[in-house]
Amino acid sequence: MSKRKNHNQGFLLMEVLVALAVMATGVLFLLQSFSVIVRSNRQLRNNQTAYRLIDAIYNRLYAGEKLSPETPVFSGGERYAWNSEVTPLGNRLQQLALSVTWPEKGRTANISFAHTMLKK
Secondary structure, three states: OOOOOOOOOOOOHHHHHHHHHHHHHHHHHHHHHHHHHHHHHHHHHHHHHHHHHHHHHHHHHHOOOOOOOOOOOOOOOOOOEEEEEEEEOOOOEEEEEEEEEEEEOOEEEEEEEEEEEEOO
């Protein structure tokens, strides 16, 4: 009769530690990815609001409305500051430059836009 060895002894401590290390690495990667996604989403939302503000200001200025940086343009843009500058470019052309700034993580972020158009 041959003796059989019992191979159902369970996992070794080293195998469990290696499995935990692999799982911990995966979890850390997922958490870091989630952090990057949240940060990117916040920046995208801020940029989108700034572009909406630029679009609203441009359309109202183009329509001939007199605006100042204190004029509320739309709801939700209270933390965004803006200024505009119109520069004549000859007899019939002018350039409208808009700039929007907002606080973001201890610094000031901004987006600028310039458009050349015919004078009215």
